[in-house]
Amino acid sequence: MSRRIVPLLNRIIIQKAEIPNKTAGGILLPETKDKDTQVGTVIAAGPGAMFENGRTRETIVRQGQSVLLPSYSGQEVDIDNEKFYIYKDTEILAILE
Amino acid sequence: MSRRIVPLLNRIIIQKAEIPNKTAGGILLPETKDKDTQVGTVIAAGPGAMFENGRTRETIVRQGQSVLLPSYSGQEVDIDNEKFYIYKDTEILAILE
Amino acid sequence: MSRRIVPLLNRIIIQKAEIPNKTAGGILLPETKDKDTQVGTVIAAGPGAMFENGRTRETIVRQGQSVLLPSYSGQEVDIDNEKFYIYKDTEILAILE
Amino acid sequence: MSRRIVPLLNRIIIQKAEIPNKTAGGILLPETKDKDTQVGTVIAAGPGAMFENGRTRETIVRQGQSVLLPSYSGQEVDIDNEKFYIYKDTEILAILE
Amino acid sequence: MSRRIVPLLNRIIIQKAEIPNKTAGGILLPETKDKDTQVGTVIAAGPGAMFENGRTRETIVRQGQSVLLPSYSGQEVDIDNEKFYIYKDTEILAILE
Amino acid sequence: MSRRIVPLLNRIIIQKAEIPNKTAGGILLPETKDKDTQVGTVIAAGPGAMFENGRTRETIVRQGQSVLLPSYSGQEVDIDNEKFYIYKDTEILAILE
Amino acid sequence: MSRRIVPLLNRIIIQKAEIPNKTAGGILLPETKDKDTQVGTVIAAGPGAMFENGRTRETIVRQGQSVLLPSYSGQEVDIDNEKFYIYKDTEILAILE
Numbered sequence: 001m002s003r004r005i006v007p008l009l010n011r012i013i014i015q016k017a018e019i020p021n022k023t024a025g026g027i028l029l030p031e032t033k034d035k036d037t038q039v040g041t042v043i044a045a046g047p048g049a050m051f052e053n054g055r056t057r058e059t060i061v062r063q064g065q066s067v068l069l070p071s072y073s074g075q076e077v078d079i080d081n082e083k084f085y086i087y088k089d090t091e092i093l094a095i096l097e
Numbered sequence: 098m099s100r101r102i103v104p105l106l107n108r109i110i111i112q113k114a115e116i117p118n119k120t121a122g123g124i125l126l127p128e129t130k131d132k133d134t135q136v137g138t139v140i141a142a143g144p145g146a147m148f149e150n151g152r153t154r155e156t157i158v159r160q161g162q163s164v165l166l167p168s169y170s171g172q173e174v175d176i177d178n179e180k181f182y183i184y185k186d187t188e189i190l191a192i193l194e
Numbered sequence: 195m196s197r198r199i200v201p202l203l204n205r206i207i208i209q210k211a212e213i214p215n216k217t218a219g220g221i222l223l224p225e226t227k228d229k230d231t232q233v234g235t236v237i238a239a240g241p242g243a244m245f246e247n248g249r250t251r252e253t254i255v256r257q258g259q260s261v262l263l264p265s266y267s268g269q270e271v272d273i274d275n276e277k278f279y280i281y282k283d284t285e286i287l288a289i290l291e
Numbered sequence: 292m293s294r295r296i297v298p299l300l301n302r303i304i305i306q307k308a309e310i311p312n313k314t315a316g317g318i319l320l321p322e323t324k325d326k327d328t329q330v331g332t333v334i335a336a337g338p339g340a341m342f343e344n345g346r347t348r349e350t351i352v353r354q355g356q357s358v359l360l361p362s363y364s365g366q367e368v369d370i371d372n373e374k375f376y377i378y379k380d381t382e383i384l385a386i387l388e
Numbered sequence: 389m390s391r392r393i394v395p396l397l398n399r400i401i402i403q404k405a406e407i408p409n410k411t412a413g414g415i416l417l418p419e420t421k422d423k424d425t426q427v428g429t430v431i432a433a434g435p436g437a438m439f440e441n442g443r444t445r446e447t448i449v450r451q452g453q454s455v456l457l458p459s460y461s462g463q464e465v466d467i468d469n470e471k472f473y474i475y476k477d478t479e480i481l482a483i484l485e
Numbered sequence: 486m487s488r489r490i491v492p493l494l495n496r497i498i499i500q501k502a503e504i505p506n507k508t509a510g511g512i513l514l515p516e517t518k519d520k521d522t523q524v525g526t527v528i529a530a531g532p533g534a535m536f537e538n539g540r541t542r543e544t545i546v547r548q549g550q551s552v553l554l555p556s557y558s559g560q561e562v563d564i565d566n567e568k569f570y571i572y573k574d575t576e577i578l579a580i581l582e
Numbered sequence: 583m584s585r586r587i588v589p590l591l592n593r594i595i596i597q598k599a600e601i602p603n604k605t606a607g608g609i610l611l612p613e614t615k616d617k618d619t620q621v622g623t624v625i626a627a628g629p630g631a632m633f634e635n636g637r638t639r640e641t642i643v644r645q646g647q648s649v650l651l652p653s654y655s656g657q658e659v660d661i662d663n664e665k666f667y668i669y670k671d672t673e674i675l676a677i678l679e
Contacts, residue, residue: 004679005650008642011675038174046676050642051149052633060105060147068102068183070172075652075675077620086650086675093108093172093183094143097101135271148246157202157244165199165280167269190205190269190280191240194198232368245343254299254341262296262377264366287302287366287377288337291295329465342440351396351438359393359474361463384399384463384474385434388392426562439537448493448535456490456571458560481496481560481571482531485489523659536634545590545632553587553668555657578593578657578668579628582586 005079007046007086010059014040014069014085038069039096043084059089068094102176104143104183107156111137111166111182135166136193140181156186165191199273201240201280204253208234208263208279232263233290237278253283262288296370298337298377301350305331305360305376329360330387334375350380359385393467395434395474398447402428402457402473426457427484431472447477456482490564492531492571495544499525499554499570523554524581528569544574553579587661589628589668592641596622596651596667620651621678625666641671650676 007013017039042065048058061067070093074085104110114136139162145155158164167190171182201207211233236259242252255261264287268279298304308330333356339349352358361384365376395401405427430453436446449455458481462473492498502524527550533543546552555578559570589595599621624647630640643649652675656667 005676006679007676008674009672013676044676050639052635052637053149054637054639055149055151057147057151068174077650077675090106092105093174094102094104094110094141097103150246152246152248154244154248165271187203189202190271191199191201191207191238194200247343249343249345251341251345262368284300286299287368288296288298288304288335291297344440346440346442348438348442359465381397383396384465385393385395385401385432388394441537443537443539445535445539456562478494480493481562482490482492482498482529485491538634540634540636542632542636553659575591577590578659579587579589579595579626582588 003079005044007044009046010049010057010089011046011086012059012061012089012092013043013045014067014074014087015043015082016040016069016085017066038071038093039066040069040085041066045089049089061089061092061095066096067092068096100176102141104141106143107146107154107186108143108183109156109158109186109189110140110142111164111171111184112140112179113137113166113182114163135168135190136163137166137182138163142186146186158186158189158192163193164189165193197273199238201238203240204243204251204283205240205280206253206255206283206286207237207239208261208268208281209237209276210234210263210279211260232265232287233260234263234279235260239283243283255283255286255289260290261286262290294370296335298335300337301340301348301380302337302377303350303352303380303383304334304336305358305365305378306334306373307331307360307376308357329362329384330357331360331376332357336380340380352380352383352386357387358383359387391467393432395432397434398437398445398477399434399474400447400449400477400480401431401433402455402462402475403431403470404428404457404473405454426459426481427454428457428473429454433477437477449477449480449483454484455480456484488564490529492529494531495534495542495574496531496571497544497546497574497577498528498530499552499559499572500528500567501525501554501570502551523556523578524551525554525570526551530574534574546574546577546580551581552577553581585661587626589626591628592631592639592671593628593668594641594643594671594674595625595627596649596656596669597625597664598622598651598667599648620653620675621648622651622667623648627671631671643671643674643677648678649674650678 005013042061042063045059045061045063048056050056069087070091073091074087077084077086102110139158139160142156142158142160145153147153166184167188170188171184174181174183199207236255236257239253239255239257242250244250263281264285267285268281271278271280296304333352333354336350336352336354339347341347360378361382364382365378368375368377393401430449430451433447433449433451436444438444457475458479461479462475465472465474490498527546527548530544530546530548533541535541554572555576558576559572562569562571587595624643624645627641627643627645630638632638651669652673655673656669659666659668
């Protein structure tokens with residue numbers, strides 16, 4: 001990816017894991033064609049959320065983390081022929097350690 | 098489950114009870130095929146909820162508790178060929194002691 | 195009911211009155227087949243509601259009270275072959291003294 | 292009505308006026324069969340509303356008042372063979388003096 | 389209108405202008421049969437709005453004012469064979485001076 | 486327009502620009518018949534918005550300004566055979582200087 | 583564009599990138615006819631957002647920045663035969679550096 005993409009607010013950019021039979025970490029993805037993989041890696045994380053009361057908070061996931069994604073939601077974007085997905089950090093279900 | 102899954106915010110990971118004729122604790126599950134079991138065990142609990150005013154609160158159910166689930170909602174995730182469900186703690190109906 | 199069920203937050207567990215021609219207290223239930231009885235007894239009450247500002251308040255109905263239920267809403271759960279219903283206390287219409 | 296019904300929060304119990312050609316007070320009700328009468332009497336009023344900030348306020352209509360009802364909304368309940376309706380006080384349009 | 393009608397909260401009672409070819413003040417109403425007249429007079433105004441924080445504010449239109457009505461909304465009520473409409477003051481578009 | 490129209494709260498009255506081939510200022514309006522012109526002039530502006538916390542703020546556009554309108558929304562009103570549109574100031578997209 | 587357009591509040595005016603085979607910065611846009619390009623340049627940015635509590639904040643993107651747009655939303659406006667799009671700054675996904 002030649003250009004640097006800086007997500008705004010508490011958004012994060014996710015690269016979804018390929019749908020192998022079994023990932024290195026042992027997470028078996030179902031081969032159901034329509035089922036989208038629910039695992040991805042955080043490629044970039046925005047600065048954080050801003051609230052009406054003036055408060056801000058940092059994004060709750062960090063670049064490099066492996067995360068569990070909700071089945072629906074997530075904006076698809078194509079960059080340099082690669083598909084990425086943009087979520088808000090509050091949509092992410094869990095971190096896979 | 099080889100990798101550790103850390104739910105984010107006030108989410109919890111539930112393993113649903115099998116649909117036996119009668120559970121050890123005497124909770125009889127209806128055999129209606131479409132009726133999903135409403136009982137499960139908390140496998141992992143997130144740190145808690147965060148609010149716009151900066152306050153936080155702990156998740157209100159703990160790992161190991163047996164809980165009563167709402168009929169609908171709950172995100173299904175497959176991990177190591179096992180089906181788990183992710184809920185927010187505020188969606189859980191009751192604790193079964 | 196062999197296991198103790200502790201409702202979470204401001205939820206309550208209701209056992210609906212049978213649909214007799216006339217209850218002891220003189221409340222006549224319509225025989226309309228589809229009309230669900232609107233009277234029930236509070237079997238268990240949760241601790242109370244929690245708010246984002248950190249405040250909490252107690253559940254506004256107590257175990258043992260006879261209450262008037264809204265026509266729709268209420269989650270059905272089967273426990274030991276008995277049907278119970280779970281409501282939030284703010285959904286309950288009135289107390290029958 | 293043999294049992295006392297205590298509405299919860301800012302709810303009120305209404306007995307709708309019959310649909311006569313003309314009420315004592317001169318309020319002519321349209322004879323349209325589907326048009327429900329929009330006038331009723333407050334049979335019982337709950338203590339009042341509760342807010343997340345801990346404040347409470349009293350119910351804004353009192354037992355015995357004659358009120359103008361919105362066309363839709365209102366929960367129907369049968370008690371001792373009589374039909375009553377339960378509204379929140381904020382749904383009531385006006386008081387008829 | 390024999391009985392006095394006191395609107396609750398920030399509600400107002402409106403009598404819609406007849407649909408003449410042209411009103412005294414020069415406001416030409418379209419003759420389209422389905423188009424409801426958008427001009428009316430405030431017959432009665434409630435005390436004002438109440439907010440959760442305990443604040444109140446007065447109703448922003450007064451009895452006797454001629455006002456411009458939104459195309460939709462407004463509750464129709466029949467009183468003494470006359471049709472009136474009940475709006476919240478925040479729904480009123482403008483005052484015609 | 487014989488009568489003075491005073492918009493309530495943060496509402497404004499807009500007269501839409503005719504759909505010429507090209508406006509004086511060079512804004513070319515598409516001739517698509519169903520496309521409504523998106524340019525208009527502020528004929529009158531209300532005092533401003535009121536909030537539950539008691540705060541008020543002035544309307545953010547002024548009489549005489551030329552503005553860019555959203556494609557949908559805006560209440561149509563006929564006054565003296567002229568068509569006007571009523572918007573809330575927060576719906577206006579931009580000011581054309 | 584002959585007239586100056588000043589977006590209101592936290593709105594921004596975007597000129598979408600043409601749909602070339604490959605942009606200078608290497609961002610390959612899919613040739614799918616219905617897929618709208620998701621990249622654009624900020625032509626003008628409003629002053630910022632206003633909140634009920636009286637607070638304001640500046641618009642979070644600046645004129646001249648290249649940004650990643652959500653697939654849906656954005657108001658289309660034609661100005662001097664050129665198509666522009668108006669977004670709120672909170673709808674913009676990321677900045678392309």
